Amino acid sequence: xxxxxxxxxxxxxxxxxxxxxxxxxxxxxxxxxxxxxxxxxxxxxxxxxxxxxxxxxxxxxxxxxxxxxxxxxxxxxxxxxxxxxxxxxxxxxxxxxxxxxxxxxxxxxxxxxxxxxxxxxxxxxxxxxxxxxxxxxxxxxxxxxxxxxxxxxxxxxxxxxxxxxxxxxxxxxxxxxxxxxxxxxxxxxxxxxxxxxxxxxxxxxxxxxxxxxxxxxxxxxxxxxxxxxxxxxxxxxxxxxxxxxxxxxxxxxxxxxxxxxxxxxxxxxxxxxxxxxxxxxxxxxxxxxxx
Numbered sequence: 001x002x003x004x005x006x007x008x009x010x011x012x013x014x015x016x017x018x019x020x021x022x023x024x025x026x027x028x029x030x031x032x033x034x035x036x037x038x039x040x041x042x043x044x045x046x047x048x049x050x051x052x053x054x055x056x057x058x059x060x061x062x063x064x065x066x067x068x069x070x071x072x073x074x075x076x077x078x079x080x081x082x083x084x085x086x087x088x089x090x091x092x093x094x095x096x097x098x099x100x101x102x103x104x105x106x107x108x109x110x111x112x113x114x115x116x117x118x119x120x121x122x123x124x125x126x127x128x129x130x131x132x133x134x135x136x137x138x139x140x141x142x143x144x145x146x147x148x149x150x151x152x153x154x155x156x157x158x159x160x161x162x163x164x165x166x167x168x169x170x171x172x173x174x175x176x177x178x179x180x181x182x183x184x185x186x187x188x189x190x191x192x193x194x195x196x197x198x199x200x201x202x203x204x205x206x207x208x209x210x211x212x213x214x215x216x217x218x219x220x221x222x223x224x225x226x227x228x229x230x231x232x233x234x235x236x237x238x239x240x241x242x243x244x245x246x247x248x249x250x251x252x253x254x255x256x257x258x259x260x261x262x263x264x265x266x267x268x269x270x271x272x273x274x275x276x277x278x279x280x281x282x283x284x285x286x287x288x289x290x291x
Contacts, residue, residue: 001037001038001039001281001282002036002037002038002039002246002260002281002282003038003039003040003041003042003073003245003246003281003282003285003286003291004033004038004040004041004042004218004246004247004248004250005042005135005170005216005217005218005245005246005247005285006042006044006108006135006170006172006216006218006219006247006248006249007029007041007042007043007044007072007247007248007249007250008023008024008043008044008046008249008250008251009023009024009025009026009029009043009061009064009072010022010023010024010025010054010056010060011025011026011060011063011064012025013025013028015053015054017053017252020252020253020254021252021253022053022054022251022252023054023251023252024250024251024252024253024255025253026064026067026068026072028253029041029250029253030068030071032248032250032253032255032257033071036257036260037260038248039071039282040070040071040072040073040291041071041072041073041248042072042073042074042075042104042105042135042247042285042289043061043064043065043072043073043074043075044061044075044077044107044108044135045057045058045060045061045075045076045077046077046108046110047077047078047079048077048079048109048110048111048112048146050110050111050112050145050146050147051110051146058074058076058077058098058103061074061075061076062074062098062101062102062103065102073104073289073291074102074103074104075103075104075105075106075107075108075135076094076095076098076099076101076103076105076106076132077106077107077108077109078091078094078095078106078123079111080109080111080113080117080119080120080122080123081111081119082094085119086119086122087118087119087121087122088122089122090126091122091123091126092126092127092129092130095126095127095130095132096130099130099131099132103132104132104133104289104290104291105132105133105134105135105170105289106127106132106133106134106135107134107135107136107170108135108136108137108172109123109134109135109136109137109148110136110137110146110147110148111148112139112142112143112145112146112147112148112149113148113149114142114148114149114150114156115148115149115150115156115157115159115160116156116159116160120148121160121163124160124163124164124167125164127164127167128164128166128167133167133168133169133170133214133288133289134167134168134169134170135170135172135216136148136169136170136171136172137172137173138150138154138157138171138172138173138174138175138176139173139175140174140175140186140189140190141190147173147175150175152179152183152186152189153179153202154176154179154202154206157169157206158206158209158210161206161209161210161212161213162210164212165210165211165212166212167212168212168214168288169212169213169214170214170215170216170245171203171213171214171215171216172216172218172219172221172222172247172249173219173221174189174190174191174192174220174221175189175190176203176221177203177221177222177224177225178190178191178192178193178201178221178225179201179202179203180197180200180201180203180204180225180228180232180236181193181195181196181197181198181199181200181201181228181229181232182198182199182200182201183201192220192221192224192228193224193228194224194228195228196228196229196232197228197229197232203225204236204239204240207239207240207243211243213243214243214244214245214284214288215240215243215244215245216245216247217244217245217246217247217259217280218246218247218248218249218259219247219248219249220258222247222249222259223258223259223262226259226262227258227262230266230271233266234266234271234272237266237272237276237280238272238276241275241276241279241280242279242284243284244279244280244284245280245284245285245288246259246263246280246281246282246285247259248260263277263280263281264277
C-alpha cells in the first residue's frame with residue numbers, strides 16, 4: 001500500500017538519544033513497516049558531522065538492502081566537504097559509484113551550510129549531472145542544529161532551484177513545511193505551527209513555479225503541514241498529487257507514524273480520491289525512483 005520515502009536504520013543499533021535508541025535495527029523497521037502496510041522503504045545514510053549521534057557509511061545501507069531484498073531502497077550520501085573540501089571537488093565520481101551499486105538517490109543532506117555555499121552548490125551540480133534526486137533537511141539557523149540553512153521565505157533554495165532545473169529536490173523538515181502558510185513570526189520556522197492556513201506561504205508557491213520541487217511528507221513536520229488545516233490539505237494534495245510522497249522518518253523503534261492514519265482517513269471519507277491516495281502513498285515514489 002505504501003512506499004516510505006524517508007527512513008533510517010542501523011545494522012547494530014545501540015547508541016542512545018536520551019533514554020531510547022537513536023535508530024531501529026533492520027528487523028525492527030521491517031516489523032514497523034509490516035504493521036502499517038509499508039511494502040518498501042528508502043534508507044538514508046547519515047554521514048554529516050552535524051548528525052552527531054551516528055556517522056554511517058553508504059556501504060552499511062547497501063549491505064542492509066542486499067540482506068533484506070525487496071524491502072529497502074538504498075540512497076547514498078556525499079559530504080560536500082569530501083574529496084578536498086573544495087568547490088570543484090569531483091563529487092560526481094562518488095555519486096556515480098554508488099548509483100551503479102544500486103543507490104536511487106542522494107541524502108539526507110544535513111550539512112549546516114547555507115544553500116548558496118559554493119560547496120553545497122558543487123554537490124547539487126554533480127547530483128544533477130548524475131541524475132540522482134536529493135533529499136535534504138532545512139535548518140532555520142547556523143550552529144547548534146543540523147540541516148541546510150535558509151532565511152524565511154527560502155530565497156536561497158529558490159535560487160538553487162533556478163540554477164539546477166533538472167535536479168529533483170525532495171523537500172523535508174520543519175523549516176520547509178512550516179512555510180506551508182504565511183508565517184506569523186520567523187520563529188515559527190523552527191517548530192510545528194498549529195494555526196490554520198489563512199494565507200498561503202512560500203511552499204505552495206514554489207511547487208507552482210518549479211517542477212523539480214517534490215514534497216517528502218515524512219516526520220512530524222510533513223504530517224503537521226497537512227493536519228494543521230485538513231481543508232487546505234485536501235486542496236494541496238489534489239493540486240500537487242504528482243509530486244508529493246508518503247514518508248515516516250522512523251528513527252527510534254517507536255517513532256510514531258501519524259501520516260498513515262491521516263491519509264487513510266481522507267481517502268475513506270472521500271475527501272481525496274483513491275487515485276490521489278495511490279499516487280502519494282506509492283506511485284510517485286515508483287516513478288521518481290524508477291522502481
